[in-house]
Amino acid sequence: MSLSISDPHDFYQIQHPAPGTAIEPTDLEIEQGFANGKNPNPLPKLFQSLKIRDYTIKNRIWVSPMCMYSAQDGFSTNFHMTHYSQYAMRGAGLVMVEATGVTPEGRISPNCLGLWKDEHIEGLSRIVSHMHEYGAVVAIQIGHSGRKGSTIPLQLYGTRDSFRSTIEEGGWPDKVYGPSAIAYDEAHNVPKELSLAQIADIQQAFVDAAVRADKAGFDVIELHSAHGYLLFEFLSPL
Numbered sequence: 001m002s003l004s005i006s007d008p009h010d011f012y013q014i015q016h017p018a019p020g021t022a023i024e025p026t027d028l029e030i031e032q033g034f035a036n037g038k039n040p041n042p043l044p045k046l047f048q049s050l051k052i053r054d055y056t057i058k059n060r061i062w063v064s065p066m067c068m069y070s071a072q073d074g075f076s077t078n079f080h081m082t083h084y085s086q087y088a089m090r091g092a093g094l095v096m097v098e099a100t101g102v103t104p105e106g107r108i109s110p111n112c113l114g115l116w117k118d119e120h121i122e123g124l125s126r127i128v129s130h131m132h133e134y135g136a137v138v139a140i141q142i143g144h145s146g147r148k149g150s151t152i153p154l155q156l157y158g159t160r161d162s163f164r165s166t167i168e169e170g171g172w173p174d175k176v177y178g179p180s181a182i183a184y185d186e187a188h189n190v191p192k193e194l195s196l197a198q199i200a201d202i203q204q205a206f207v208d209a210a211v212r213a214d215k216a217g218f219d220v221i222e223l224h225s226a227h228g229y230l231l232f233e234f235l236s237p238l
Helices: 008-014 027-032 080-091 120-132 194-214
Strands: 050-052 055-057 095-101 137-143 220-223
Touching: 008 080, 080 120, 095 120, 095 220, 120 137, 120 194, 137 194, 194 220
Parallel strands: 095 137, 137 220
Antiparallel strands: 050 055
């Protein structure tokens, strides 16, 4: 079947709405605050705001956490300021800072961010404040690497047979911990099995890191429970 339409714009107007096209909002969507009754925001839903608890996020474009392997002793650097601020400056509604270790041994690599001491707060606070200037809601992902800790940064992948980071490289091969003494695979360290006391210490480390994140000004805290790291390891053998 062919359509005889003189103006191509007319053709697009008679099509079914594409995903994200503004349509009449549901009662739940109105309650969430992205539209008002019969006069919905004319923007596609991707660009409409979203209210969650006390925060109104200006759009649905959110930047996921990415391991950048650019820290030293857990401290953020000018790289992190530039890397994260660029997303806020370009209009992302929420920007999440990469997986940040709650203990030194909780980092994935020697070059991952940390929040296990108060000295880490100042550098992260600068980054948060800068992103807030551009209206972004700022999040951080805190976690513990578990049996996948003390590995080399991504830029060294493929340069050796093992992912293990040595003491000389800043690694902690003798302080890798997990729910049981089973290595992730032959390329990773064999972890030590955590005691109940050590588990309690790690729980407290998460609490302490969350408090530091709050002091640094973060709006959102995400607990990293995926990708085979410590919290995930207690949930699944995979």
